[in-house]
Amino acid sequence: CSLADFGKQWYQRRVRGYVWTAYNTLLLLISLTGNTVVLAATTTHTAIRLHRGVVAILQHLAVNNLLVTLFNLLLPCLALLTDQQYRDSVLCSIQDHIAWMNCPLAGGLTCALLLTKLLIVTCPLRTRTWSNQNAQTINTL
Numbered sequence: 001c002s003l004a005d006f007g008k009q010w011y012q013r014r015v016r017g018y019v020w021t022a023y024n025t026l027l028l029l030i031s032l033t034g035n036t037v038v039l040a041a042t043t044t045h046t047a048i049r050l051h052r053g054v055v056a057i058l059q060h061l062a063v064n065n066l067l068v069t070l071f072n073l074l075l076p077c078l079a080l081l082t083d084q085q086y087r088d089s090v091l092c093s094i095q096d097h098i099a100w101m102n103c104p105l106a107g108g109l110t111c112a113l114l115l116t117k118l119l120i121v122t123c124p125l126r127t128r129t130w131s132n133q134n135a136q137t138i139n140t141l
Contacts (some may be wrong), residue, residue, distance in 0.1 A: 017080055024077040031069040038062040051120050057113045064106050071098040 039062045042055050050058075073096055 018020045021080040024073055024080060028069060028073045028077055031065060031073065035065045035069065035123065037067075051116070053116045054113065054120070055118060057109055061106065061109050061113070064102050064109060067098060068102050068106075071095050 005017050038058060042062070072095060075091055
């Protein structure tokens with residue numbers, strides 16, 4: 001292995017690291033911006049005119065996505081920026097537990113959103129009296 005080959009491999013690894021860092025940073029910014037806008041729009045109660053149950057589920061989905069963004073995108077992005085590995089640290093185990101909890105939770109919340117919309121469409125008079133507490137109960141199930 002000559003010195004020129006070593007330099008070429010080092011350069012290719014470095015460029016690949018910069019591309020991954022730029023990609024992860026872009027995903028991080030898009031996700032943080034989108035979920036923050038959804039949370040801000042649903043908490044003001046004037047920006048989005050939807051049923052209370054749908055709004056509550058959207059808020060839970062936005063918080064879930066923010067947790068995934070902060071733990072599953074921010075940590076690898078910081079590791080790429082600093083050129084350090086965090087695989088054997090506490091942060092890696094936290095990231096694994098967050099991913100393990102949030103993936104099924106996102107699927108369940110999406111199903112709850114679809115079922116709530118189905119109930120609103122099929123029984124509009126019954127769902128009109130739903131309160132925020134009923135929407136929170138649906139989210140906990």
